[in-house]
Amino acid sequence: MRGRWGLLRFTCGGLLRNFRREYHGKRNSLRIFEDNRWLVQKPSLTSIPPQERSQVDAIGFMFGRNAPENIYTSDENFKELLDKSMHHVYNQKLTASFAGQENYKDYAWLKLRDYIYGQLKDGSLQEKVKQYKPSLTQLIKPSCPAHVVPQLIKVDDYDSNTWQTILKNKVDSKLNKYVHFLSQTYDYIYEQEVLPLMMKTKKTDGSDDVDISNPVEWFAEARKMKRHIIMHIGPTNSGKTYRALQQLKHANRGYYAGPLRLLAREIYDRFQKDGVRCNLLTGEEVIHDLDSAGNPAGLTSGTVEMVPLTQDFDVVVLDEIQMMADLDRGWAWSNALLGAKAREVHVCGEKSTLPLIKNIIKMTGDKLTVNEYERLGKLKVEDWVLPKGYKSLRKGDCVVAFSKKRILDLKLRIEKDTNLKVAVIYGSLPPETRIQQAHLFNSGEYDIMVASDAIGMGLNLSIDRVIFTTDVKFNGKELVELSSSNIKQIGGRAGRFKSGSQGQDIPQGFITTFDPSVLSTIRRGMDAPIDYLQSAVIWPTDEICGNIITKFPPGTPPSVLLKAIALRLEKSSHKLFTMSDLKNKLNVLAIFEHMDDIAFFDKLRLSNAPVKDLPLVRNAFAQFCDTIAKRQTRGLLSYPFPFEVLDYKCITDEKFGLELYESLYNIIMLYFWLGNRYPSYFIDYESATDLKYFCELIIFEKLDRLKKNPYNKGAPQSVGSIYKQRAHFVNQYTRKRN
Incomplete structure (x- = not known):
């Protein structure tokens, strides 16, 4: 017992202190990935009451007097079932645990309770329960703790024959169904979330030599070059981007990196109009400007996330460079600035970036030239x-x-x-x-x-x-x-x-x-005087994350890896760099992370998908991910989405609001985004393009004819019974196209 708690104190309380003492005086930045002790961490507990975090034997759930009403406090039958089933799981999993493993199992128990607390406190739980559709896979082997309460509430959605098969010789009772769900969810948390964090792993293939504490060294090929960084800085409407584009026009190989798809398209159209050959590269759209021999143009206009950091360029233009401080997307600008393999990198933006970029360039060893402009007007x-x-x-x-x-x-x-x-x-x-x-x-x-x-x-x-x-x-x-x-x-x-x-x-x-x-x-x-940026937001490339995953037990969920990297980098990175906010990435991961048939690198790639936080969109993305997991080939019209509302008759029908069409538009663009990355699975671009145009047209017409605000409280946004008409719509659309 003493040895177990001694290990816990070492790994949790004294890890960083001992680690710094060992390396004190040797180097300024910690080479954290030369020692695998950084992997040993406690799972985070965010929803469980603080006083219960040390009470491993707690069974019931406690809510204060001022806590909002929830199903546990208002439904006595649910409360009794949950308490009894949790008691069963506690006796089965913790009281019978083997010597030396109690600590890990204790944390798995606390993490399970943390998930349940978080969902019971969620004010939108009722709506999430309505939208939740349990799959047979999740029924047999639950692997999504974020949905455990909806799973419990919907245990009777499957017939008794199915449950008898799952429960084998047990009685088909609601209590046994609850015990099954909670027991399987506990096992998933223990094996996939607790052990990967709290168990040290050995070297496997030399990946312990990976050092990501200094982002400047992530891009070894760019560091071999003597690049010229040319800054074009000034206020809005000072012509800075225009001047950088003039340099790009005369390059043989170049890339314009903009913050938005529409801006990348605008530059592409401008170059085409001026007779300058140019490709277009965004997450959703790829256009190759091919010559008579089939060779693509040397210049490309695209979004900053799509900059190919393995490709050689003469000129790269990074527009709106001040976005490198954005907690969500800033990593794309920072990585492009550090990693673009170009003789000249032109960065355009506000003067607030100047001191930060000067300091970064001192670390990269590149040449820096600063051009400052005044407002034109x-x-x-x-x-x-x-x-x-x-x-x-x-x-x-x-x-x-x-x-x-x-x-x-x-x-x-x-x-x-x-x-x-x-x-x-x-x-x-x-x-x-x-x-x-x-x-x-x-x-x-x-x-x-x-x-x-x-x-x-x-x-x-x-x-x-x-x-x-x-x-x-x-x-x-x-x-x-x-x-x-x-x-x-x-x-x-x-x-x-x-x-x-x-x-x-x-x-x-x-x-x-x-x-x-x-x-x-x-x-x-x-x-106000200029508020200079203090740090650039960074995040490791997928390749670096892939090297690090070999240090974890097989099957470790990407979310565990990302959280572990973020925690360590936050404590060890150079002060010029700030960790990216993982909130959006983790929200997207939660949609498909439980799908075992999607490879780890695919999960990392899919976590970057532009998924709007809207119920219809999240449900659609889950279906798209299921297509990838099953290696299917599907057209957009083969999914049960309510495209029948893309009808001229719906323009004046106020029960079909703007948010519905914005959701459909995002679903269509997600299909294009996935089609660019998985062209064998997502096909029939012609139909998707037609639907995109219909959706844009209806949104435009709805705005033009607006009589009342569809976002006012109580305004109808429901899709209603439109799913019933879907087959008719698909048949009609197919006949029209043919």
Whole structure:
């Protein structure tokens, strides 16, 4: 017993201290992957009450007086079944454990309780239970602890014959079904989540020599080159990207890396119009510009995540380089800056990146040249707010808000109170719809633009005046005040410089608000000194993660690996680098991680899929992943998705809301994304392309004919009974195509 607790104290409490003492004075950055003790960790417990984390023999679940009502506290029958079945599992798994293994089994028990606590506390549990559809595989061998409560609630969804086969000689009772689910889930947690974290493993193939504590060394081939990093920095509308693109045009082999698919497409179209051969490479779309001999163009326009870091280039352009500080996607800019194999790397963005990039270049040993530009045009913050509210708006104004509901409310209100026609842009609109709305505004067909901060990047808009409706925005957790960088990026869209403007034609942009207190915040933000970036967000490449997985027991889930790497890197990486936020990646992994027939590298790849956090989209992605697991070949129309609503008759039917069509659009684009990576499984691009165009058309028409806000509480968003019509729709569509 003393030896067990001594090991625990060493591995958990004293690991980092002892490790630092051993290497003190030898090097500044810890080479953490030269010693495998970093792997020994305790599973995280986030939902279980703190006082219960040391009470391994606890069975029931305790909720305070002020805790929200849940099925455990309100349904006595469920409470009794769960308590009894947990008692069975405790006696079976823990009281009979072998000597030396109690500690690991204790943590598996606590982790099981942690999962159950988290789901019982979830305010959307009832909705998740409705959407949960247990598969036969999960019935026989549950391997998804995140769904254990919905599994328990839906134990009777399968007939008694199926349960008799699963339970073998046991009585087909609800208690035995609960015990089966909880016992199997406990085994999964013990084998796949606890042991991989808490057991040290031996060297297998030399992977212990992997050192990822210094991201600069991840890209050995780039470090062999003497690269020239050329910075183009300045405020919005200073022509920095234009100058970098002129260098790219004259290169034999080059890549433009933009933050958005629509911006990559815009550069591709611009090059094609100018007679410059160019390919397009995004997650969802690949176009090869082939010559008569079938050779692709030497230049490519694409998204930053798609930069091929193993390919040699003459010139690479990294646009919006300040995005390297973004906790979700910043790793793509950082990896491209560190790893692009190019003689010249042109980085375009805000001056706030200058000190950080200078420090990074000192580590890489590359040459650095800095070009700084001034704004092409004037920009002024107005002295007064708009005196008559919406009636003070004029043609060329852009009104800024930060939620879909608010944006559509503003569109309806402005069109009601004035004679002005309003275009809208927000993040979840299809890029093609955003381009259409921008064209209607720029051409003068629509008078006013109402938009989110999506206008701050990737769209050329002829805005004369930016009007902020608020100085706060929701960051996913809480309302926070707009940063000075946000304010400058959005406000800088006013007075957009047009090519060919000279002298008196140089535009004047204005910024104002509806509210005096908001105007004060905006003025402070515009006048604030530059807030320099302190660190770049990083994340190891899939190849590095693949090398590290050999240090874990076979079958370790990718989520365990990613969490372990993140925890260690957070403590050991150079101060210039910050860990990427794994929230989105782990949310996507949770959809398919339990599918044993998907290979580890495929799971890493799929974790990067652009899955919107919408029920219909997550369900669709689960079906796509099942196709990969089963090695099937399927067209998009073979899935039971409600494409029958892509009908002109639905345009004026308000029960089919915008969110439904935005979900369908994301499903279609996920199909393209997967088709580019698994072309043998996802086929019939012609049908998918047709559905994409239909979806874009209906979203555009719904916006144009908007009579009431579909995002208001209580607005109908349900798909209803449309699934019943699906077979009819598929038959009709097939006949039309033929």
